[in-house]
Amino acid sequence: RRHAAPPLLGDGALRRRFLDALPFEPTAAQRRVAAEIESDLARPHPMLRLVQGDVGSGKTVVAALAVLQAVEAGCQAALMAPTELLAEQHLNSFRAWLEPLGVPLLWLSGRLKGAARREAVARLREMGPGLVIGTHALFQEDVQYRDLGLVIVDEQHRFGVHQRLALRDKGDDGGSRPHQLVMTATPIPRTLAMTAYADLDLSVIDELPPGRQPVTTAAVPDSRREEVIGRIAAACREGRRVYWVCTLIEESEALQCQAATDTARELAERLEGVRVGLVHGRLAAPEKEAVMRAFAAGEIDLLVATTVIEVGVDVPEASLMIIENAERLGLAQLHQLRGRVGRGTRRSDCLLLYHPPLGETARARLAIMRETCDGFAIARRDLELRGPAELLGTRQAGLARMRIADLLRDSALIPKAARAAAELEAKAPECIDPLVRRWVSDAINYGHV
Template identity: 50%
Template sequence: MRPEILFPLFAPVDRLKGVGPKVAPLLHKLAGPLVRDLLALAPTGVIVRRRTTSAEAVEGETAIFEVVIDRLIRPGRPGVPIKVRASDDSGFVHLVWFHGSTNHIERLAPPGERRLVSGKVERFGGEVQIPHPDHIIPLERAEELPIVEPVYPQTQGLTSRQIRRLVESALALAPELPEWQDPAWRARQGWPDWRAALLALHAPTGPAELLPEAPARARLAFDEALAHQLALARRRRSRQVAAAPRIVPGTVSEALLAALPFTLTGAQSRALAEIRADLASGEQMGRLLQGDVGSGKTAVAALALADAVSSGFQAALMAPTEILARQHALKLIPMFAAAGVEAVLLTGRDSAAERRDTLAALADGRAALAIGTHALFQEAVTFRNLGLAVIDEQHRFGVSERQRLQAKGDLATGGVHLLTMSATPIPRTLELTQYGDLDVSRLHEKPPGRTPVTTAVLPQARIGDVVRRLGAALDRGAQAYWICPLVAESEAVDLAAAEARAADLTRALRQPIGLAHGRMPGAERAAVMDAFARGELPLLVATTVVEVGVDVPNASIMVIEHADRFGLAQLHQLRGRVGRGARASACTLLYGGEDAGLGETARERLEILRGTEDGFEIAEADFRLRGGGDPLGLRQSGFPAYRFVDPVRHRALMQAAFDDARLILARDPDLTSPRGAAIRVLEHLFDWRPDRPGAD
């Protein structure tokens, strides 16, 4: 039940004065349907006005002039602006409108009257001009002219000034709320209380007060981060108290470990120990295993799957694409078969007979391991006793999809353990925000045998040199990828297209060339990829369909066209397709058009990639460069839609909120203390879910 004190904030914005049937949908689109949503629409800037004279006016500043209106200069022909000449003791000020009604302008600025005029100063032909003044008012209404005015996001039909007036109406409804922050912490930070912070946010005295570090903004950001971390901590606690099967290593685990063609790295051994401690605890595991390209996540996951099978339970490994699922099946099914365990592959392309046999084997328990795509959580799939679900490239699945796979377990034996994996290293800030309810294991080391990849950055104009060197390498038996950002040529976008590039390279190299892109039928694309993996094709021209799940140890060359159009994380993933075998490997990043240069951010991005292969370092740089907008595309996978938090600038606050949330629930798990009651108010206040429009 939402606390009664919050009812005014959860009233519809339609109840505010001035919000009619035309304005309401615009406000809903811009801020949201509730008064609280409008109050969370922070200004994006400020207009600071300085009182001055015609002689002292500075071009580019927003100024206030006290003038006498001399006369209106009507345009003599269409296209000529309307002008009003005004004057002060030091000279003339010309007010200019490039469109408008002369009658309306004459009412605003009647000749002979004294007025306060505000606007951005321009100089034209030696004259002081104000195009489209923002205020023209009589002297007796001087208090209406703000010296500092917040600027709000706008939408067609709703101006910043209208929004400001509506925000002022909403602020009048904001109640004094109980303090949920620790008093000593708030005093150290020098922060105001919640209502004072809200008032200060919407009445800045200068641009500095809108910075993320400003006391009002920082206070509200911490509150928002704390509410989010409390929700994650509650989810984590509910999982930890849920019973789950006890899983321990056994004969299948030993057989699989002995069959690995390498010794586990220290990082793999540590991650496996953390996973095994969770599996044996009797509480439901929720762990994220993240590691760089080629760090050996699959081997760790395979041993966890073997533990589940050794303990008499079934296990499932789900991948986002059929290519990746088949890649896993190709490796794991023979290894488990050698240990006497039946494993099956389930995808959306199986024949009816194959699917029928696979479903029967899972239902009666003959198949102890299932590897597949989204097909694994479909309604027709039943397991006899699923104990562990492993999800690869987990950010490509939604929360509900992961839950649907976990729901395949048998409630009699407890909840299904969950191990998620990510080949895209995740910055610490995102661990706190998106994965704060999970334990995290990191693989920092690469297994022996992985070769370094030499990375070169070249302009697109050097493509002829690249093709010549590539041809020589292919003649020596090398295999290569050539990545293009588009499938087919486009008149609207001047970027390389895979189909046209494959044709060009076929003519230039006179070698068999494969082509793979997302618009091809799945079977046709898989056949090309398989031929490349078998070494039948020396060169594969592709789009980003090869970003994950393609393991061709002989491939040692990667060329990426228009690399400046890709994100750092994606470039790192693509580069990770080479360097998997004994050959010295190289990656060439081509940028720009035939004569185009690089922007500053694009240059920094490519230089970072050239300077390091450390995926965690690259992930942190990617997050810093992209900022809090949409780092790594995580808006699509549950990244919180913050209103006040800047994930880059507020990293320290987010860590503090992470720690505080766990301390709060450790001391007062049911929130029964006075501070606990205030925290319940906080949780409701910052619940941004759109399906809770009113007081319940």
Template identity: 55%
Template sequence: QKLAEHGMEPHMLMMSATPIPRTLAMSYYADLDVSVIDELPPGRTPIVTKLIADSRKDEVIERIGAQVQAGRQVYWVCPLIEESEALDLSNATATHADLSEALPGCMVGLLHSRMPTAEKKAVMALFTSGQMGVLVSTTVIEVGVDVPNASLMVIEHAERFGLSQLHQLRGRVGRGAAASACVLLYATNDSGRVGETAKERLRAMAETNDGFEIARRDLEIRGPGEFLGARQSGDALLRFADLATDTVLLDWARELAPVMLDRYPDLAAKHVARWLGGKSDYLKA
């Protein structure tokens, strides 16, 4: 409503906090006016992100105890709800039990998608009110959770999450005036190392809080996927251009495309048939 009061109403308004690679690639191409909000809301401080091996988990739990003693609140995110025979990953149910034992006197809550709605609401009410010091959860808290008093986010097996999801989870803290931190606990493989792709994701998280830079790095790591199709990441359709570096060429192409369609429609049709012939169904929209 406020946007409408300030001028013309757009036929379409797209908003994104963490664009996935395909979305970012399409934004380069689409004939759209783009507005960028590159500032934190008033009163918020940047989040410090730390990479810590899961062998040092006891140190992280000690820090959680100190945070709770100081009156702050903590999220602990796990990739699984329960133990899995197929995946050797931490799970929220066991972690909730472990933290409850390690932090006597602190209320530790559990939240995941299989819980009844009423139970989930009750848990969130306790955490939002400040009565609960630690909330162990799956990624259900990725969006729509706003607790300004929460100042520490711990993400276990962070090497298994995508960049966009890590950035969204990190954004659950740093919503108040207090200094906030995000701890990315990572597990190594049998040789004691983290995979190269996972290492790149973790490095990107440690180096920047900027969602636009995160999206750009995600584009580099995963690829843009299909411009005309359903694949949201992977090898690019383009053979000669690079979306991350050829911004000037993209701008020229955007300016020349309507000219070619207007003056040389037959030539434009030949280009479409040559490069996008296999995707003709997507061009009918």
């Protein structure tokens, strides 16, 4: 809060028109979080706020209100997503919302090449108040903003801290920094640590839209695969739409795509009358979009996919998911994948297919998934299983390198330490910098994102 930021004091006109045009009433939780963000953005120091809400809770509507406040104040906003699929979904949502309001919208992703990319970069430099949506391309060296007032990072744990710093620095003119809003459906251990220790304010959308049903989750050994395939046939006859997610232990996109291709072929042969689609990371963006549109429109009954659908897929009619080799995935990824179902009013199910015997950690992960759909509860259990990440550094798992404290053992001391820090800042501010240099050193930069 020692840094300056442009106070985003809009007149509210665009936000009122946006809310009036929505086909639903925002929930009380959405309104509360939007008010917290509105208050932050009006201040002359940078907002750094995490919005956590389970999949389907309406984080994007809250982000849209923040964007419109920035535009009303005469600034640009940037929304960065970790995958093309999620960025494209945001583009489609924001286009439907912002174009009727006359707000400029720009797309910039890694797949944009040659003249099209040069034109987009040039337009961004000249564009007035508006929104740019994209992936990692948003912070590349040749990308310059005219007046970046707000940075929104979706699924923030998918980006390294250096990447989030790079985007923030695009709006650092030496005198002020942009406001930052980070969003996630599953806080991971580092997020929890930074919430407890750093200047990261927390908002929770703890209310789902009316009519949403919790997802029933079961863990099933792969010896019952035949039974599961039979269940898919019955589900499709009932008019339900189904995901089958293929995962591999190797970090190889090529092998994952091949596994998904083989599975799609097998299921298409065995499930007569079921229309099977396939989506994976090696499909070109237009092909992926065409498959997802067909699935959403009901032209595909069963979608076989890699974990590329982990975020950014919203098909309310999908109500059954099978995750193959579920024991190989972490809790955050399992929770995100499961969040692709349960987005409508119909009862939804998630089957976690695993290959026995299970190790102790894998067994614990699958048990947690069966017990709860609550993202914060899952993150807390993940913290217990994996250990806190390095607090202000880039390491994701393992023990945090704290000099004395233990995040789990000393959790009750965290609020007291925060109050002590606030008192120190009020009564002896000259002591703060020496303490930070002694204990944190250059890693303090990571606390700014």
